[in-house]
Amino acid sequence: MPNQGATPQTEILDELECWRLLRGVSLGRLAVWVEDHPDIFPVNYTVDRDTLVFRTGSGTKLAAVAGDTPLALEADGVNAASGIAWSVVLKGQAAEVEPTGEFLDSVARVLFPWQPGRKDHFVRIVPTTITGRRFAVEHPKAWWISLDEATRAGLE
Template sequence: MLRRVSLGRLAVWVEDHPDIFPVNYTVDRDTLVFRTGAGTKLAAVKGDTPLALEADGVNAETGIAWSVVLKGRAEEVVPTEEFLDSVARVLFPWQGGRKEHFVRIVPTTVTGRRFAVVQPKAWWISLDEASRAGLE
């Protein structure tokens, strides 16, 4: 499923709190690779603290959605010519700016689920109805 999309949410520990960053990634064998510049995200993934990445999608034809959470550790990649020819060639950041650091996420666990998307009427309650229901 992670090969079907290229955008995920990277959850890391920054100083004394969790933080989440959108990253576009590519799957390289059994790992994920993304590019980043110097800053908070790179500093957070360089430590020994585990991280998580979540990605999801939905098949509009079948109405089946999926969500995958990958947990593991990150390591900065020293880009060899082979790496640049294979992985880096297909990994284009969505945001401009210098993204000279490549980070590989090595998973320790991967979990996920599939589920049918229900019609909004099955779960949506207007604010007026919710207020009334709370008063009754």
């Protein structure tokens, strides 16, 4: 019988498993530095060799990746049947890609915008590090605290 107070095991993933998981989803959160603060944007992406590519319009994301400031992208998933989740974080540099014929025929073909508007810029993230974890999702009841069980001192 498992120890009810035990902390679930977290599996540290190797680079190959991180790439395999990234290939299985297409939505991540891009973290960039904008002027004097961090900002996060959802982006749909595709894996191209050992890089990630996303498309965007002119604006904050494109301006943020134009400089030398590193960025991060996080993607995750969960298997509802098994309760096993994973999270992968990729850190690196990004640069706009010139959309050549070969690029448009292969990579760009699978990247279509989720929102209306011009998204005619392609950005490639070249990672310097990629890390990931896999873990069991704790049952939601473990997060709940009934008011009957809570300390009443704060309420009186």
